[in-house]
Each structure stands twice: as structure tokens, then as C-alpha cells.
Amino acid sequence: MHGWTGTILKVDLTVGRIWREEIPAELLHAYLGGRGLGVRLMRDYFRLDPFDPEMPLIFAVGPLCGTPAPTAARLAVVSRSPLTGTICDCSAGGRFAWRLKAAGLDALFITGQSPTPVALAIDGDSAELLPADTLWGMEVKESVHALAGHGSVATIGPAGENGVLFANIIMGEGNSVGRGGLGAVMGAKRLKAVTVDGAGIVSLADAERFEHARRDVMRLFSASPVIFGELGIARFGTPALVDLMRQRRMAPTENFRKTVFPASGNYSGPAILRDYQAKNDGCFGCPIQCKKSTPQGEHLPEYESVSHFGALNGISSLAAIVKANTICNDLGMDTITAAATLSAWGEIRGRFPSAEEVPALLRAAAGRYGDGGLLSLGSRRLTEQLGRPDLSMSVKGLELPAYDPRGAYGMALAYCTSNRGGCHLRAYPISHEILRKPVPTDRFSFSGKARIIKIAEDTNAAVDSLVACKFSFLGATLEEYAELLSATTGTEFTPQNLKEIGEQIYLTERWYNCENGFTSADDRLPERFYAEPGSSGEGIEVPPIDRARFAEELQKYYRIRGLTPEGTFSDPTYLVRQP
Amino acid sequence: MKDQIAKYAGKLLADRSALAGRIAIAANDDVLLADGDPALVRLAGSVLDRLNCLSLVVASPAVPFADFLVARAPAGDCAIVPRDTETRTFLHDIPFLRANDLEADPAARIAQLLGSRKGVVVEGVGIIASGALTVEQAYINYSSVFHATFVKYLEDLLVEGFRLPGEKEAFAAFRTGWLRPLTAEGLVFRPGPLSNPDEILDEVTTVGRYTVERGLVDSFFGNISCRSGDLIYISQTAASLDELSGCIDPVSFGNTSTTGITASSELAAHRRIFETSDAAVILHGHPKFAVVMSMLCEEEGCPVTDCWKDCPKVRIMGGTPVVAGEIGAGGLAKRVPPVIAGPGRAMVYGHGVFTIGRTGFAEAFNALVEVENWCRTEYFRRLALQGITG
Ligand code: SF4
Numbered sequence: 001m002h003g004w005t006g007t008i009l010k011v012d013l014t015v016g017r018i019w020r021e022e023i024p025a026e027l028l029h030a031y032l033g034g035r036g037l038g039v040r041l042m043r044d045y046f047r048l049d050p051f052d053p054e055m056p057l058i059f060a061v062g063p064l065c066g067t068p069a070p071t072a073a074r075l076a077v078v079s080r081s082p083l084t085g086t087i088c089d090c091s092a093g094g095r096f097a098w099r100l101k102a103a104g105l106d107a108l109f110i111t112g113q114s115p116t117p118v119a120l121a122i123d124g125d126s127a128e129l130l131p132a133d134t135l136w137g138m139e140v141k142e143s144v145h146a147l148a149g150h151g152s153v154a155t156i157g158p159a160g161e162n163g164v165l166f167a168n169i170i171m172g173e174g175n176s177v178g179r180g181g182l183g184a185v186m187g188a189k190r191l192k193a194v195t196v197d198g199a200g201i202v203s204l205a206d207a208e209r210f211e212h213a214r215r216d217v218m219r220l221f222s223a224s225p226v227i228f229g230e231l232g233i234a235r236f237g238t239p240a241l242v243d244l245m246r247q248r249r250m251a252p253t254e255n256f257r258k259t260v261f262p263a264s265g266n267y268s269g270p271a272i273l274r275d276y277q278a279k280n281d282g283c284f285g286c287p288i289q290c291k292k293s294t295p296q297g298e299h300l301p302e303y304e305s306v307s308h309f310g311a312l313n314g315i316s317s318l319a320a321i322v323k324a325n326t327i328c329n330d331l332g333m334d335t336i337t338a339a340a341t342l343s344a345w346g347e348i349r350g351r352f353p354s355a356e357e358v359p360a361l362l363r364a365a366a367g368r369y370g371d372g373g374l375l376s377l378g379s380r381r382l383t384e385q386l387g388r389p390d391l392s393m394s395v396k397g398l399e400l401p402a403y404d405p406r407g408a409y410g411m412a413l414a415y416c417t418s419n420r421g422g423c424h425l426r427a428y429p430i431s432h433e434i435l436r437k438p439v440p441t442d443r444f445s446f447s448g449k450a451r452i453i454k455i456a457e458d459t460n461a462a463v464d465s466l467v468a469c470k471f472s473f474l475g476a477t478l479e480e481y482a483e484l485l486s487a488t489t490g491t492e493f494t495p496q497n498l499k500e501i502g503e504q505i506y507l508t509e510r511w512y513n514c515e516n517g518f519t520s521a522d523d524r525l526p527e528r529f530y531a532e533p534g535s536s537g538e539g540i541e542v543p544p545i546d547r548a549r550f551a552e553e554l555q556k557y558y559r560i561r562g563l564t565p566e567g568t569f570s571d572p573t574y575l576v577r578q579p
Numbered sequence: 580m581k582d583q584i585a586k587y588a589g590k591l592l593a594d595r596s597a598l599a600g601r602i603a604i605a606a607n608d609d610v611l612l613a614d615g616d617p618a619l620v621r622l623a624g625s626v627l628d629r630l631n632c633l634s635l636v637v638a639s640p641a642v643p644f645a646d647f648l649v650a651r652a653p654a655g656d657c658a659i660v661p662r663d664t665e666t667r668t669f670l671h672d673i674p675f676l677r678a679n680d681l682e683a684d685p686a687a688r689i690a691q692l693l694g695s696r697k698g699v700v701v702e703g704v705g706i707i708a709s710g711a712l713t714v715e716q717a718y719i720n721y722s723s724v725f726h727a728t729f730v731k732y733l734e735d736l737l738v739e740g741f742r743l744p745g746e747k748e749a750f751a752a753f754r755t756g757w758l759r760p761l762t763a764e765g766l767v768f769r770p771g772p773l774s775n776p777d778e779i780l781d782e783v784t785t786v787g788r789y790t791v792e793r794g795l796v797d798s799f800f801g802n803i804s805c806r807s808g809d810l811i812y813i814s815q816t817a818a819s820l821d822e823l824s825g826c827i828d829p830v831s832f833g834n835t836s837t838t839g840i841t842a843s844s845e846l847a848a849h850r851r852i853f854e855t856s857d858a859a860v861i862l863h864g865h866p867k868f869a870v871v872m873s874m875l876c877e878e879e880g881c882p883v884t885d886c887w888k889d890c891p892k893v894r895i896m897g898g899t900p901v902v903a904g905e906i907g908a909g910g911l912a913k914r915v916p917p918v919i920a921g922p923g924r925a926m927v928y929g930h931g932v933f934t935i936g937r938t939g940f941a942e943a944f945n946a947l948v949e950v951e952n953w954c955r956t957e958y959f960r961r962l963a964l965q966g967i968t969g
Contacts, residue, residue: 228908496694
């Protein structure tokens with residue numbers, strides 16, 4: 001088999017058993033890998049509580065991983081989110097994914113709960129559980145350092161160990177498996193880390209065809225101003241968006257009470273480059289290298305993190321923002337949820353945390369002590385407990401990232417239809433509503449958005465299953481990636497096929513969520529966005545979202561998806577009919 | 580969405596790329612919306628139904644070059660492979676279906692081809708193009724296929740001459756009927772230099788519209804900029820040159836802000852041109868004859884195979900330097916600036932023309948017209964030299 005290894009490594013931590021199984025080729029063709037394969041493997045488990053020992057934690061690479069396909073050294077981690085209760089997948093780049101494939105694996109399926117802390121060490125064909133008592137309690141960098149020599153590392157920090165509901169898993173090079181709290185699922189299993197090494201090589205079915213398609217992709221990257229343009233993410237990283245969001249008046253400020261933060265220039269892309277002499281960094285094997293770090297190797301924050309620790313909390317000091325970001329990475333916490341939870345708490349208290357207070361609050365959240373006990377629960381639970389649920393700026397309990405939905409109506413809809421809660425990446429309408437790729441759409445109009453979001457969700461579900469990085473698609477399209485996939489596997493895939501696969505993945509996720517009680521009542525933005533305007537000015541009006549028009553477009557979306565007006569399935573056999 | 584269908588049907592007529600009465604546009608909202616020729620509307624709906632995309636344009640091109648390319652293609656071929664840069668970059672190739680391969684209901688086969696490509700040619704029907712997200716996108720893809728087949732046919736004709744019954748007559752009709760004299764006559768330009776931001780925005784918007792109205796671009800792509808102090812006012816990426824209002828980014832030379840991340844993919848080329856010449860304004864379009872002529876090279880025994888990106892030479896055509904270079908960060912930004920300052924104009928292999936104005940847009944626009952007119956005249960001169968007259 002080309003592209004896939006056809007093998008999954010299963011681990012039962014309760015009894016300490018590790019074994020390999022074959023994955024049927026039909027399943028790989030039907031779900032590709034990454035998110036799709038992980039979601040399929042959740043079929044018998046999705047109803048379990050996220051902290052139930054039998055809940056699987058799945059690491060899955062895709063058929064392009066291990067090839068020179070641009071941005072494809074990635075994997076998806078899939079489980080059920082303790083933060084939202086939804087199905088949850090997170091995509092992360094790095095050598096870990098590459099080496100998992102080189103160890104002969106398409107996926108790693110971990111269930112059970114170890115009686116004592118352990119680390120799973122995979123080395124080629126062999127795998128063992130190592131005692132990790134001495135690692136338990138370590139911050140991410142220490143843990144990675146302690147495991148040096150074992151290949152690539154994926155580890156949790158104290159936040160994951162302590163069950164912080166937005167704990168991340170962090171890769172050795174610093175890439176986060178973010179959102180949704182899968183680090184807490186790993187912590188509940190008492191699995192501190194996974195290490196992996198391997199020497200396998202992925203063979204290409206048609207190397208010449210592959211190279212042709214790879215060049216097509218690179219040409220499109222070069223032609224994309226957002227990627228390799230003078231002001232693009234390759235140069236400035238995702239903080240290139242800071243100035244743009246300011247100019248479009250849609251930068252969430254003070255818990256989304258406003259949409260312009262006058263001091264955002266302090267942490268813009270050019271400011272970060274200038275103040276930190278930022279150097280290129282990024283996922284292994286990626287030609288774009290959108291991440292930036294200091295000359296000493298400290299990872300600099302991405303757009304979401306600078307904007308949420310900045311504008312959302314009214315903090316203008318870049319140094320304080322960089323520090324908050326580093327603390328989250330060291331402790332293994334999601335920056336978006338951490339910053340948004342602080343912000344919601346700040347609004348309830350009547351005072352947003354100062355730059356000086358943030359480090360201690362983040363440490364308290366990771367340790368779940370003092371105010372951190374509440375903060376560790378995420379904004380929805382925190383605001384409920386404090387009697388102000390209206391102030392959690394989340395959808396399905398997942399905090400919204402740094403694109404105000406009043407400034408982009410496709411984004412507003414996509415936050416609500418996303419299967420993992422308020423996430424910008426499922427349909428990524430910022431691409432066309434703001435960045436004009438592949439074509440611009442009117443950000444203040446709902447016209448056509450239901451269909452556009454549905455198509456983009458399907459497309460991105462396929463992308464997350466290849467697994468490739470979303471940023472590739474600010475230049476390339478599924479056309480070129482279908483070519484790469486066909487050339488890799490020797491099986492013909494077309495963009496249309498891939499979108500159909502994506503649709504099946506999306507609907508399977510939605511099915512799981514519906515079975516767990518999610519309905520259209522959960523596909524709703526916080527009340528603030530329908531009631532309060534954003535910060536209008538400079539000729540741009542940012543009115544509240546028209547509730548009736550939003551509801552109308554959501555109903556259109558359900559019809560396009562073949563769902564009932566409640567957003568559920570009319571066909572009770574949907575899931576069993578899927579491969 | 581109905582307004583979008585009407586708007587882009589209108590544009591297909593205004594740019595004379597489709598035949599009146601032979602246009603259909605369909606769009607999938609939660610229900611199918613479509614307008615145009617009833618038979619084509621039926622076909623469009625039936626194809627769109629099978630695709631995971633939002634819109635479709637089905638139209639018969641106003642010149643029969645796409646059909647000629649299909650008829651001239653060797654028996655085993657199933658795709659047209661143009662050599663121009665836009666097509667290479669964004670479309671790769673253009674699959675086609677021959678008239679005698681069409682089944683009673685060709686929708687399934689067409690949908691299958693469109694499942695992999697943005698546009699196809701169906702012999703006897705026309706060009707069918709999809710738009711994943713918007714009606715505009717389907718229009719753009721239609722226009723791109725129209726442009727690509729137009730350029731490819733002219734190229735092939737110069738090498739192979741007429742080969743089909745009726746081809747010569749159709750080409751003569753194209754030459755006398757479809758082609759119109761290209762001039763800047765009647766257009767009004769501000770004299771420049773321009774410094775007032777409102778004036779700059781207005782002038783850029785106006786001149787953008789002129790380039791589309793005079794047919795100097797394919798669909799509505801190209802880019803345009805004006806320098807004022809530390810700022811470059813440049814059209815945004817994927818902006819319609821005939822609708823630039825609100826789509827012009829002011830970008831600082833010092834890159835102190837990134838709001839211009841949405842600026843044209845040719846920002847780097849524009850910046851370098853401003854830095855290395857006395858240009859006050861820049862125009863870039865894809866006039867068809869210039870694209871064709873830029874790819875004609877008489878060099879013998881040249882070892883370069885990918886001329887469009889690797890040719891290291893500066894060739895001169897009608898006084899205009901021709902250089903190679905891919906779009907965006909891919910080389911054009913390095914190769915155009917060193918050659919444009921003196922002549923005020925440059926062609927990029929298989930891509931288009933850059934021109935500059937030292938004060939206002941009149942000079943740049945006139946230069947664009949002159950280059951295209953020279954290329955047009957030269958093309959027909961070469962055709963005649965080969966004994967190919969239509
Ligand atoms: S573009 Fe950035 S996030 Fe994506 S793979 Fe490359 S470095 Fe990683």
C-alpha cells in the first residue's frame with residue numbers, strides 16, 4: 001500500500017497492553033486519515049464521558065504525511081472534549097507526525113487509565129510503557145528535555161495533569177494540540193507523554209506526478225499575497241492579521257464589548273518582528289514557516305493569542321502578551337480559552353486583569369488553586385457559576401477566537417455550525433470574507449453563506465484528514481492536493497471525491513453531537529452579538545447581527561445539510577449506513 | 580443571489596466573451612436559482628446538482644476558438660494544455676468533451692470533469708465553469724478558460740494554419756467583426772502627479788475601469804497602483820479592475836503596517852518598480868495579443884525548457900523588453916524592474932504587460948495600448964508571412 005501503512009497501534013493503559021492491528025483499506029479510502037479516521041474510530045465510544053477511562057485518545061496521521069507534500073507533516077488528535085462535550089479533533093504540525101508514520105503507523109489508539117504516570121515510547125516496531133512518576137508535575141519544556149533521545153515527544157504539562165478543561169497536548173517543537181482540552185483527557189489516563197521514533201519511508205505510487213503537483217502547489221503559494229506576499233504570513237506570521245482586523249474594525253476587545261483596540265499596533269506583525277528580531281520558525285517540512293520565535297528560540301504568539309491576551313483583556317504591553325503566551329505553552333494550556341476566560345471573569349468583576357496579574361492567574365488556573373479553580377473550567381462554567389452565563393463569549397462552550405462575528409457574517413454562522421464549538425478553522429470564512437481568497441465575499445451579507453460554509457466545512461474536513469495545513473489553502477486548492485494524494489496512493493481522488501469524504505466526516509461528527517444531546521439551540525451565538533453593536537467608525541458600520549436573518553440562514557444551512565429544522569437527523573440509520 | 584446571476588450574465592455580454600442568448604448561470608442557495616437560455620439552464624442545473632459547489636456558468640463563447648482547439652486536437656487527447664502563465668498557475672489544463680462523445684444526458688460526464696477542474700470545454704455547447712463559493716468565481720473561471728483558449732488558438736494557428744472546414748471564414752469574421760480598434764481615445768486622465776488621497780483613489784478606480792472596458796485584461800484581472808510619498812495605493816488581490824471602489828490598499832514602503840496583506844499578488848513587483856524607476860503609476864494587464872507574442876521566441880538550440888519561468892534573457896519585441904518570471908513571489912518581481920525604467924513598458928512571458936507613467940496614468944495607459952497594438956499588428960503580419968490569411 002502506498003501512502004498508508006495500514007496499521008494502528010492500540011494501547012490499553014489499564015492493563016498495560018500494547019498491540020498492532022491492521023486498518024482495513026476500505027476504511028482508509030473512505031476516511032483518508034487524520035481527523036476522518038479518528039472520527040470514524042470514535043464510533044463505538046462517542047457517548048462515553050471524556051474522562052471515562054475507556055474514552056479513546058487517538059493520534060492519526062494522513063496519507064500525505066511522510067511525503068514531501070507541502071505542509072503535510074501533521075496529525076490530528078481526536079477524542080471527546082471535556083470542555084464542550086462535543087467530538088473534538090485538533091490538528092498539529094511537527095516531526096512527531098512524521099515519525100509516527102515512519103514507525104509504520106497510521107494511528108495510535110489509546111484507551112484505559114494507568115494506575116501510575118507513564119510515558120508511551122514507540123521506537124519503530126517496538127513500543128513500551130515507561131514509568132513517568134519523575135516527569136509528572138514537570139512543565140512542558142522540562143518534560144521534553146527529560147525525554148530527549150526518544151525521538152519526537154508529545155507531552156502534557158501540569159494543566160493536563162490537573163484536569164484543566166482547556167489543557168493542550170504540546171509537541172516537542174512547541175506545536176500545540178489546542179482547543180477542546182484533549183490534554184486533560186491524556187492527563188486523566190495518567191499518560192504524561194508519548195515519544196516516537198522510526199525510520200520507515202513512505203513510498204510514492206507515482207513520483208513524477210507527485211513532483212508535478214508539488215510544484216503546482218508551490219507556484220500557487222508564491223502567487224498568494226497572504227502566504228508569500230511582502231506582508232504575508234511567511235514574513236510576519238499570523239500576527240500579520242492584527243493590523244487588518246483593526247482596520248476592518250473586528251478585533252474583539254474587552255470581552256467583545258468593543259471591536260477596536262487602539263493600542264493593537266503594539267503587537268502587530270511588524271512590531272513583533274521589530275521588537276523581538278523574530279526569526280522564521282514553523283512546522284517541520286513546511287515551506288511557509290508562519291510561526292516566529294526569538295533568536296533564543298522562545299515561541300512568539302500567533303494572531304489569536306496576541307489579540308486575546310491583548311485587546312480582549314485590554315493589555316497593550318507586547319512583553320506581557322509574549323510572557324502570557326509562553327506561560328500557557330509551558331503549562332500546556334490553550335491560549336484562546338485561557339485569555340477569553342480571563343476576559344469574561346474580568347468583565348464580571350468589573351476589571352480586566354492587569355498585565356502584571358496575568359502570569360499568576362495563569363499559573364493558578366493550571367494548578368487549579370485560588371481563583372484558578374474557577375478559571376480552569378473555561379468561560380462557560382465560570383460565568384454560569386458566577387451567575388452571568390451571558391458573558392461567556394463561546395459557542396457550545398468553546399471560546400470564540402479573535403474575529404468578531406459582527407464583522408463577518410459567514411464567520412458568525414460558521415462559529416455556530418462548527419462541530420467542535422466556536423472555532424474559526426472549520427470553515428475558515430476569514431479566507432474569503434477578509435483575505436479575499438479564493439475570491440472575496442461581502443462580509444456584511446448572509447447571502448449565499450449557508451452554502452459557502454457547508455462547502456468549506458466539507459473541504460476542510462478533507463484537508464484535516466490528509467492531513468494538510470489550512471494555510472496552504474490560502475494559495476492552493478483541493479485540485480492540487482487531490483493530485484498529490486492520487487500520486488502518493490495510486491488511487492484516483494478528485495476534489496469532488498474529497499469534498500464528499502469531508503461531508504461524510506462532518507455529518508458523522510454532527511451525528512455524534514446530536515446523539516449527545518446537541519440541537520439547534522446550541523448553534524447560537526452569545527446574546528451580545530445580536531443586541532450590541534461593535535465599534536463603528538472610519539466609515540465602517542458594525543451593527544448587531546440581525547437575529548431573524550441569522551436564523552433564516554441557519555435554517556437554509558440545515559436544509560442544505562439535509563438536517564431537520566432542529567438541526568438533527570431525520571434518518572435514524574444515517575450512521576450505520578456509513579462505511 | 581439572483582442579482583449576482585443578472586450581474587455576471589451582463590458582464591459576459593459586456594466583455595463580449597459569450598454569445599447573447601447562449602448564456603446560463605445557475606447558483607445553489609438552499610434551492611437552485613438559474614437564469615438564461617432554457618436548454619443551457621437545464622444543463623447547468625443538472626450539472627450543478629452533482630457538484631459540491633455554489634455556481635455554474637454555461638455559455639457559448641463569442642469566438643469559436645475553444646471548439647476549434649477541440650476539433651484540432653489529436654484523437655487521443657482529452658485536455659487542452661495552454662502555455663500562458665495564468666492558466667498554468669490557476670487552471671493547469673482544460674479538459675474537453677467532443678460532440679460525438681456526448682451522451683443523451685451529458686451532465687454526469689461534465690460534472691465528473693468539473694469535479695477535478697474549474698472549467699471545461701464541451702464541443703458544440705461551449706465553456707462550462709464552476710464557482711466553488713460565488714457566482715463571480717464561476718464567471719472568473721469562464722473568463723479564464725475563454726482567455727486561455729483564445730491565446731492558445733492564436734498560438735497554434737501561427738504554427739499550424741487552418742485545418743478545419745469553415746475555420747478560415749470564422750477567423751476572418753473574428754478579425755473583421757469581433758476585433759475592434761484599440762485606442763485610448765475618448766478617455767480622460769488626470770494629468771498628475773497625484774497627491775491627494777481622494778483623487779488618487781478616484782483616478783485608480785477610473786483607470787481600472789478603462790482597462791476592462793477597452794479589453795486590456797482577461798476577465799477583470801490585472802493590477803494598478805499609484806505612488807504618493809511613502810504610500811503605494813494598489814488594487815487588492817482578486818479585485819475587479821472595473822469595480823475598484825473600496826478595493827484599493829494603501830501600503831507603506833517601510834512595511835510598518837500589514838493592512839496591505841490583501842494587496843495585489845504583484846505588490847512586490849510594483850514596489851521594486853517604484854524603487855528603481857521614476858514611475859509615479861503602474862498598470863498591469865493581460866492583453867491577449869501581447870500574451871501570445873510574448874511566448875514567440877525564435878532562439879534555436881536553447882537549453883531552457885520552462886521558458887516562462889527560467890528564461891534568463893531579455894528579448895526585445897517592438898521596443899518592449901520581454902522577460903520571464905512567475906506570478907507573485909516567483910520571479911517576475913525580480914525580472915521586470917530592471918528592464919522597465921527606460922522604455923516604460925515590459926512584457927512578461929505568457930503573462931501580460933507592465934507599463935509605467937512618470938506623472939499620471941495617461942502615459943501608462945497609452946503604453947499598454949501601444950504594446951497591444953504592436954503585438955496585434957505583428958501577429959497578423961506573421962500570419963500573413965506564413966500565408967495564413969483569414
Ligand atoms: S503554514 Fe504555519 S501552521 Fe501551517 S504547516 Fe506551515 S508553519 Fe505550520
